[in-house]
Amino acid sequence: MRRLLKTAVAAATLMLAGANFAAAETTIEVQYPYSHLFKTTYEKIVADFEKANPDIKVKLRAPYESYEDASQTVLKEAITNRLPDVTFQGLNRQRILVEKGIAQPLDQFIAKETDFEKDGYHQAMLDLSTFNGKVHGLPFSVSLPVGYYNMDVLKKAGWDKPLPTSWDEVIEVCKAIKASGQTVDTMFWGWNITGNWFWQSLNWSRDNTMLDPTETKVNFGNDAGKWSMRTFAKLVKECDMPNNEWKEAMANFSAGKVGMFFWSTSALQKIADDSTGLYTLKTGPFPDVAEGGGLPAGGNAGLVLAKDPETAAASWKFLKFATSGQGAAYVAQTTGYMPPNKAANEVILKDFYAQNPNKFTAVKQLPLLRDWYAFPGENGLKITKVIEDSMQSIASRERVEEPDAVLKDMVEDTQKLLPKSGS
Incomplete structure (x- = not known):
């Protein structure tokens, strides 16, 4: 009888631990444009991110058709309260989401990062998603x-x-x-x-x-x-x-x-x-x-739309991973975009561009970068x-x-x- 009781207690403990583990997992929803360009990129990033962060599950929504579709979809979803937690928007489509109060400022997260600039997040990169003095996005890919x-x-x-x-x-x-x-x-x-x-x-x-x-x-x-x-x-x-x-x-x-x-x-x-x-x-x-x-700088940036603190924190963790040196390197390796992350361009991809001169053409034009006006x-x-x-x-x-x-x-x-x- 005592043995049966111990077994039952042990089983209950395992079930409770399992329930707590399940409860600890955070799921975030992410949506991006142009599947014909980015499908492989995001699948690679999500797989590596989930491996490094087993407590966060990333659900990729069906991709937006275009940047216009992306902004229109988010504006509609803001009304019906069906927003994704992270959205990737054209650099020229961020402004309206900021003006509408849909995109959340990221300064509170950036302030807690100890080596943000060293990790490749230079000021010129952040300027592409800065509005009214606050950073609302992290550029993911840049094109010319x-x-x-x-x-x-x-x-x-x-x-x-x-x-x-x-x-x-x-x-x-x-x-x-x-x-x-x-x-x-x-x-x-x-x-x-x-x-x-x-x-x-x-x-x-x-x-x-x-x-x-x-x-x-x-x-x-x-x-x-x-x-x-x-x-x-x-x-x-x-x-x-x-x-x-x-x-x-x-x-x-x-x-x-x-x-x-x-x-x-x-x-x-x-x-x-x-x-x-x-x-x-x-x-x-x-x-x-x-x-x-x-x-004009083409491309897109990731914005956090989640307002719940726990979900927003998980969303920030994913966004930072996607735009990090390694995440940004996937962009160059699987598309024709240039990563805005300085560490990716100057360190990780140095040999890559030497072997891929067609992709280096746009990199050489980076001094010409101007705003893609919204x-x-x-x-x-x-x-x-x-x-x-x-x-x-x-x-x-x-x-x-x-x-x-x-x-x-x-x-x-x-x-x-x-x-x-x-x-």
């Missing part, structure tokens, strides 16, 4: 626009010069490809990439901002803005650029059906994988950046759509002959959607 070149197509076109350094040279290559009789598209220029990124790239290449310093008046109606829209129209017209949806354009380039592809470095690993054995791929800097000009107020996403629709009217050839008129209408429509002074 680059040129992708099918060197077999260029060789058949007789192009034996260095890669183009200006848009006029790009047009020269287009003409050479057409004259060579090859049945390929000469180029695709990523006007329809998320967040008007290539529109901002042209303007930033001339050191031109989207709005004036008060953020109440459109600034891109000036000479630099006119140059930008005229350049886009010229590329569409003189290169016979197809009006493709971006996924189709990327697939065509990967398949060897396009000579030049101007896009984010983020897609490099996928394009390299898809084109292996078909042709020689080379990347080059984004053409025609004037002295004093720059390029339009203020409730109509920020609407303004993005206005600019996209305006550029679509040129890409479709509907208004390709009147870039100045398109720009004028775009300026007027954007101005109507901006917050009024003092509001």
Whole structure:
């Protein structure tokens, strides 16, 4: 009887210990964009994180389709109280989540870190997610626009010069490809990439901002803005650029059906994988950046949305792991993005970039880094759509002959959607 009692007590103790262990495990939900780019990256990070932190379980939600989808989804989920604990948002989409009080400031966690800067979290990295003096996110991946070149197509076109350094040279290559009789598209220029990124790239290449310093008046109606829209129209017209949806354009380039592809470095690993054995791929800097000009930083940052202290602490632990030197290294190794973490770029990946010069192209452009501008107020996403629709009217050839008129209408429509002074 005594033996049975001891056995029962021991069993009960084990059950209680098991229950306590189960109760001690914290589950956090994480959501990220662009599964075609990041699926492998996040699966690796989650597996390594859970191994190092057995008390935290990470549940990956179905990925967002795009940065716009990511911000719209979070705004809706804030109303229905179904937010993930950690969300990865485009660098230009953080602002609205901060203004709405959805993204939680991280300063309390950062203050407890003893070697934060030594671990690679330098000030320039933190500045990408700092609003009103508080850090609300940790940048996870950074991209810059680059040129992708099918060197077999260029060789058949007789192009034996260095890669183009200006848009006029790009047009020269287009003409050479057409004259060579090859049945390929000469180029695709990523006007329809998320967040008007290539529109901002042209303007930033001339050191031109989207709005004036008060953020109440459109600034891109000036000479630099006119140059930008005229350049886009010229590329569409003189290169016979197809009006493709971006996924189709990327697939065509990967398949060897396009000579030049101007896009984010983020897609490099996928394009390299898809084109292996078909042709020689080379990347080059984004053409025609004037002295004093720059390029907008693409990419995304992780933000903690969890408000419960225990869940928020676990979320911070995951976010720090994902953006650490090792976590950031996975970004470079599995995508075309650059890790913003200094330790990853300067120490862990030093040999990696020497062996992967196509991925080093964007790293060499880091001194050109500028903000990927987020339009203020409730109509920020609407303004993005206005600019996209305006550029679509040129890409479709509907208004390709009147870039100045398109720009004028775009300026007027954007101005109507901006917050009024003092509001």
